[in-house]
Amino acid sequence: MTRQLLRVTAHRLWGGVLVLWGALTVTFLALRAAPGDPVDTVLGPQVGASPQLRERISAELGLADPWWLQYLRSLVRPLTGDLGRSYQLAQDVGDVLASQLGPTAQLALAATGLAAAIAVVTATATAGRGGAVAAWVSGGELLAVSAPLFWVGLLLLSVFSFQLRWLPAAGAGGVAGLVLPAVTLALPLGGVMAQVLRGALDRTLEQPYVTTLRARGLSEVAVRLRHCLRHGAVPLITMGGWLVGDLLTGTVLVETVFARPGIGRTLVTAVIAKDFPVVTAVVLLAALLFLVINLLVDLVSLVVDPRLRQPGRAREAAR
Amino acid sequence: MSAPALSPLSRRIPWPVLFPAAVLAVLLLAALAPQVLSTVDPQAMDFRQALRPPAPGHPFGTDQLGRDVYARTVHAARVSLAVGVGATAIGFLVGSVLGLLAAVLSRVVDAVLMRVVDILLAFPGLLLALVCIAVLGPGPVNSAVAIGVASVPQYARLVRAQAQVLRGSGFVEAARTLGQGRMTVALRHILPNALAPLTVLATLGVGTAIIAGAGLSFIGLGTAPPTPEWGAMLAEGRNLLGRAWWVVVFPGLCVTAAAICVTVLGRHWQAALEGRGRA
Numbered sequence: 001m002t003r004q005l006l007r008v009t010a011h012r013l014w015g016g017v018l019v020l021w022g023a024l025t026v027t028f029l030a031l032r033a034a035p036g037d038p039v040d041t042v043l044g045p046q047v048g049a050s051p052q053l054r055e056r057i058s059a060e061l062g063l064a065d066p067w068w069l070q071y072l073r074s075l076v077r078p079l080t081g082d083l084g085r086s087y088q089l090a091q092d093v094g095d096v097l098a099s100q101l102g103p104t105a106q107l108a109l110a111a112t113g114l115a116a117a118i119a120v121v122t123a124t125a126t127a128g129r130g131g132a133v134a135a136w137v138s139g140g141e142l143l144a145v146s147a148p149l150f151w152v153g154l155l156l157l158s159v160f161s162f163q164l165r166w167l168p169a170a171g172a173g174g175v176a177g178l179v180l181p182a183v184t185l186a187l188p189l190g191g192v193m194a195q196v197l198r199g200a201l202d203r204t205l206e207q208p209y210v211t212t213l214r215a216r217g218l219s220e221v222a223v224r225l226r227h228c229l230r231h232g233a234v235p236l237i238t239m240g241g242w243l244v245g246d247l248l249t250g251t252v253l254v255e256t257v258f259a260r261p262g263i264g265r266t267l268v269t270a271v272i273a274k275d276f277p278v279v280t281a282v283v284l285l286a287a288l289l290f291l292v293i294n295l296l297v298d299l300v301s302l303v304v305d306p307r308l309r310q311p312g313r314a315r316e317a318a319r
Numbered sequence: 320m321s322a323p324a325l326s327p328l329s330r331r332i333p334w335p336v337l338f339p340a341a342v343l344a345v346l347l348l349a350a351l352a353p354q355v356l357s358t359v360d361p362q363a364m365d366f367r368q369a370l371r372p373p374a375p376g377h378p379f380g381t382d383q384l385g386r387d388v389y390a391r392t393v394h395a396a397r398v399s400l401a402v403g404v405g406a407t408a409i410g411f412l413v414g415s416v417l418g419l420l421a422a423v424l425s426r427v428v429d430a431v432l433m434r435v436v437d438i439l440l441a442f443p444g445l446l447l448a449l450v451c452i453a454v455l456g457p458g459p460v461n462s463a464v465a466i467g468v469a470s471v472p473q474y475a476r477l478v479r480a481q482a483q484v485l486r487g488s489g490f491v492e493a494a495r496t497l498g499q500g501r502m503t504v505a506l507r508h509i510l511p512n513a514l515a516p517l518t519v520l521a522t523l524g525v526g527t528a529i530i531a532g533a534g535l536s537f538i539g540l541g542t543a544p545p546t547p548e549w550g551a552m553l554a555e556g557r558n559l560l561g562r563a564w565w566v567v568v569f570p571g572l573c574v575t576a577a578a579i580c581v582t583v584l585g586r587h588w589q590a591a592l593e594g595r596g597r598a
Contacts, residue, residue: 022438027450034454146579148530150537150550151571154557158568162561169560245443252445256538257557268538271453279453283446290441 004309008298016291021075023287027280028074034274038063041087041274078284084277088270093281096266104262107254108247110178111185118190119197123232124224127201137194144191149250153184153257169258181258185250189243193236200232207231234305240297244289336587339580346577349396359390361547370563380565382555392569395547400577402463402541403529409467410528411521414474415510421475422482423505433479436472444469445531452540459532459548462541466531470524477520481513515592522585526578533574549574 031038039057043049058064062073077084083093122141126134144152160180161169168177204210205228213223252264263282270278302308332340349356365385373380379388421432439447444466451465485491486509494504535541536550544551549570556566 018434019438019441022435023442026439030450030454142579143575146526146582147575148533148571148578150534151553151567151574154553154560154567154571158560158564163564241441245446249443249445252449253534253538267449268540271449271540272457274453274456276453279450283442283450286442286446 005299005302008302009295012291012295012298016287016295019287019291020284023283024075024078024280025071027276027283028071031276031280032067034276036274038087038274038276044088074280083281083284086270086275086278088273088275088278093277096278097263097281097285100261100263100266103260104251104255104264106178107181107185107251107260107262110182111189111247111250112243114182114186115189115193118186119193119236120229122190122194123197123201124229127198127224127228127232128205141191141194144187145195147188149184149188150253150257152187153180153254156180156184157257177258177260181254181260184257185247185254188250189246192246193239193243196235196239197232200235201228204228204231230304234301237297237300237304241290241294244293245286248286248289335583339583342576342580343584346396346400346573346580349393350400351397353394353397357387357390357393359387361386361390361394362545363387370559372563373565379569380563382563382566383559388552388566388569391547391552392549392573395549395552395570396573398459398542398546398548399529399533399550399574402459402466402532403525403577405460405463406466406470406528406532407521407524409464410470410474410524411517413467414471415478415517417471418475418478418480419482419505419510419513421479422486422509423501429479432475436475439472440476444527445534448531448535449540452535457535457540457543459536459542459546462532462535463528466528466535470528473524474517474520477517478513481516482509485509485512519585519589519592522588523582526581526585529581530574530578 038061039054042057042061043054062070065073081094083097085091086093086096089096122137126137157169157180160167167180201224205224210223210228213227214220218227248264251262252267254260255262255264256268263285266278267282269275270282345356363386365381368377368381368385369383371377371381371385377387377389379392382388382391417432417436421429447469448462448465451468452461455461455464482505491504491508494508499507532541533548533550533553536543536548537554539554542548542551544555552570553567556563556570559566
């Protein structure tokens with residue numbers, strides 16, 4: 001198993017290197033394709049900058065160098081931990097991201113936990129059952145998955161903050177301020193996860209060993225929670241990469257709805273200001289997260305599902 | 320004679336198809352001919368009427384400038400739906416061309432293009448769209464382009480996979496034996512047969528793109544106020560939440576209805592096609 005773990009890891013790492021290279025290349029091309037001079041972005045609205053000042057900023061940004069040197073620099077610098085300086089904030093991009101990572105991580109973790117709880121409860125309760133309850137639950141899931149996040153957030157805000165006044169309307173302060181954003185982000189994720197988990201549980205409940213368990217007199221709850229859930233969880237784990245992408249997209253919208261600080265809000269501000277070093281860093285962060293999560297997914301799948309540990313199945317699992 | 324002719328039609332079309340189709344028809348009417356549904360000017364301000372709740376004169380209430388929310392919601396359909404459809408068209412066209420080229424041209428082109436597509440698929444669509452907007456700048460046209468470009472990898476991958484399957488089929492081999500050129504075979508024989516699954520992806524894509532377009536406007540990167548657009552209306556309504564729930568409820572309802580109806584129809588279309596394939 002150790003060799004297989006190493007092989008899966010190596011395969012993932014190689015794919016990850018390509019994705020990181022792609023991220024840096026795409027953002028480098030974007031920076032060069034963007035109309036306008038980055039020097040103007042750095043200077044901001046002050047119009048009367050002298051040519052000497054412009055030249056100095058241009059030299060600091062390395063814009064006077066040939067394009068291939070700039071490209072090489074954009075590839076090598078992040079490896080040394082240097083993400084450059086923000087055009088707008090007069091701060092190192094690394095520091096900017098580090099200060100915004102906390103609130104976003106809090107939100108993402110809370111939402112993931114909540115979404116998993118929603119999925120496990122609704123799926124184990126309704127899998128393999130027909131009737132009105134199952135129909136209502138799957139209808140609710142469709143609504144949770146399809147309704148735009150930002151609208152659901154506004155509705156929750158309207159009801160729970162402004163009508164009932166139970167929860168604060170904005171800000172990152174404390175647990176109370178985290179409830180509505182986390183719920184907003186968790187609903188669509190939980191909806192998708194519940195659908196996937198229910199599909200897997202439906203298939204598992206038809207297995208012969210479930211009949212055996214029932215014949216031995218195990219209660220339905222024990223059959224579902226102790227035996228079937230583990231099998232049903234495998235497809236859920238493989239969704240990890242998708243989950244991270246969706247969380248990242250979701251935080252951009254949720255942080256705007258609830259006026260929370262965080263990576264998403266920082267990204268939107270940077271996009272408006274054409275602050276390319278910050279945009280590049282967020283894209284890089286997304287690529288890195290994608291790489292790490294997919295590696296974890298592969299390794300956890302091997303641990304949870306022994307069937308994947310046969311030789312020859314490793315490449316399949318790596319995909 | 321027309322009344323009896325209708326009844327077999329409604330019997331043939333099940334209501335899960337008929338209902339979303341009817342909702343979409345109303346939204347399309349709002350996009351193409353808003354004056355049929357509302358004769359009120361969506362930009363007309365009346366400060367004495369500001370922030371009135373829904374009432375007979377203003378069925379969806381009024382906003383902070385006294386504009387009629389119903390008229391604005393109706394007129395917003397045009398931009399919101401156009402961004403969704405336009406973005407899908409861009410993704411569909413560019414993706415199909417790239418996918419077809421990958422399948423038809425040399426192995427090297429195929430390997431390079433598909434590697435790039437794989438890398439791009441690793442990023443969430445909204446992130447790619449945001450990078451595009453950082454380059455192009457905000458606006459409704461640019462947001463449609465950005466959402467479209469972000470969806471190109473999906474279409475390219477699907478077309479390429481379809482073309483790979485079709486390339487080995489008998490009729491393609493026959494066409495080649497008859498001496499038809501690579502491009503002729505690709506355009507006349509492979510592409511038409513690859514279209515069916517593409518239309519499913521595109522239909523589902525319109526729903527996603529409508530939500531993405533409204534989302535970009537909501538975060539201030541798409542359509543800017545005072546132009547009526549569902550996402551921009553939600554952004555304006557966000558600041559009025561404490562005083563006027565109706566300003567955010569109705570435009571959001573339209574985005575949700577449009578997206579769900581398109582998705583439901585797309586799923587039915589998919590099921591119908593798969594049924595045909597199995598038969």
